Amino acid sequence: MNKPTIIFDMDGTLLDLAYDDFIWNTLLPIRYAEIHQCTLEESKKVLFTFYQEHNHTLNWYSSKFWTSKVGIDVLNMQLEYKHKVSLRKGCLELLKFLKNNNYNIWLATNADKAGLSFKLQEMNLASYFDVIVSSEEIGHAKEFIEFWQILQQKHPFDPKNCYFIDDTEKVLNGAKKFGIEHLISIQQPSSDTAPRLTFSYPMLETLTDLISYLKHTEEPKKYA
Numbered sequence: 001m002n003k004p005t006i007i008f009d010m011d012g013t014l015l016d017l018a019y020d021d022f023i024w025n026t027l028l029p030i031r032y033a034e035i036h037q038c039t040l041e042e043s044k045k046v047l048f049t050f051y052q053e054h055n056h057t058l059n060w061y062s063s064k065f066w067t068s069k070v071g072i073d074v075l076n077m078q079l080e081y082k083h084k085v086s087l088r089k090g091c092l093e094l095l096k097f098l099k100n101n102n103y104n105i106w107l108a109t110n111a112d113k114a115g116l117s118f119k120l121q122e123m124n125l126a127s128y129f130d131v132i133v134s135s136e137e138i139g140h141a142k143e144f145i146e147f148w149q150i151l152q153q154k155h156p157f158d159p160k161n162c163y164f165i166d167d168t169e170k171v172l173n174g175a176k177k178f179g180i181e182h183l184i185s186i187q188q189p190s191s192d193t194a195p196r197l198t199f200s201y202p203m204l205e206t207l208t209d210l211i212s213y214l215k216h217t218e219e220p221k222k223y224a
Helices: 018-036 040-054 063-070 074-080 091-100 113-123 145-154 169-178 209-222
Strands: 005-008 104-109 131-134 162-165 182-186
Touching: 018 040, 018 063, 018 074, 040 063, 063 074, 074 113, 091 104, 091 209, 113 131, 145 169, 162 209, 169 182, 182 209
Parallel strands: 005 104, 005 162, 104 131, 162 182
Antiparallel strands: none
16 A cells, blocks of 8 residues: 655744744844834834735745845845754654655645745755645645645645645645645644644644554554
């Protein structure tokens, strides 16, 4: 029997979302207030309005877009603090297990290509993946079925023999609409926020919990 394809999100799934929370909710408001000579409160209000306007669009994930929108080199700002990027607990252990057991391991992220590149380099993760895709390359965010349709055209896979792990409900909803069979989320995407108590999809407390999840669901298929 063919091993399933395991598709991971990056930020909030394999990587601690605390880094992105710091960049967008703490550092950028400070920089914006300095550049535009307004109060921090005014800065946060303006940025929050921008965030609401572009949430779940390709622009939301684009360093180039935000640089032009806010007048600050957002990519350089991220690179300045790249040392804060960190793996979620169990990340390497899980990826090594999957690699050693010949699973197809993919990375599908909404991060733009520049953000994807420096995070993979900083965490030395690229070698674990058979396929690495950014929504910038696809032309649609993962929230939309078009992302999955184009991904399947570029890299054929069976959605019925696939696990997708992501921390965002709207993204998981898009994958569900496309027909991916096994959808799993993350209980605590950011170490700076409390774990979720409830969610619309099964949640992993630590990434290595996926190992027992796979054994529980895949082993019976061998004997079916």
